[in-house]
Amino acid sequence: MLVRWLLAALHLLAYGFALASILRRTWALRRASVPAALRSLFRADTRWGISALVLIVTGLMRVFGSYEKGADYYLHEPLFHVKMTLLVLILILEIPSMLALMRWRASVRKGVPPNLKNARSYARYSVIQTVLLVLMVFAATGMARGIGLPAGVV
Template identity: 65%
Template sequence: MLIRWLLAAVHLLGYGFALAAIIGRTRGLRRLRSPGDLPRVFLADNVWGITAVILIVTGLMRVFGGFEKGADYYLHEPLFHLKMAALVLILIFEIAPMMSLIRWRIAVRNGETPDISRAGKFARIGHWQSILLVVMVFAASGMARGIGAGAS
């Protein structure tokens, strides 16, 4: 019982930290004028990466680890499918910013000037990722309240 509670709490906290990190990275990317502004973007990106891993790991543990209602329950819940579709979209949207931020980090580490011309595009991606993360929270809270096809 205690582990279920702790997993749920960490998972829920992960959403808050993830949203703050995405918003922070998005804001940093919008305000990015020179490579000197990158440390703030990199910090928010680090937090976003860590919270994404926490959300995925705790989510997998809750669905497949025997700590919650079980995979059969979740796999038959329409809101779970919505939540997973939002996650997949977030991850797909993350590919371009992640790859560019890795290149930017390498360039900065090598004393080179990274091409930050796509920062505005990545900020728009972050905006959509924020919306999708909120969709995930709504889907999760709906499932927790028995809303969906599996509800009695």
């Protein structure tokens, strides 16, 4: 019971940290016109990555571990499918930003100014990811309250 509670708390806290981190990364991307502005961007991106990893790991533990209702429940829950679709969209949108930030980090390490011309595009992707993350919270809270299930299933 204690582990179940702690996993749920970590999962929920990770949403908060993810939201704060992606908002900070969006802000930093909008201001990434010079290499000197990249330090805060890299920090925000690292925090976003860590919080996303915590979300995914705790989510997998809750679905496939013996801590919650089990995979059978989740796989038959319509809002779970919505939540996973949103997660996949977030991950797809992350690919271009992640690759660019990896190149930018490598450039900075080599002492070469990175090409920041697409930073604003990556900021727009982050805005979309933010909206999708908020929608995931709505799907998760709806799932916790049995919304979307036939009457008497909860």
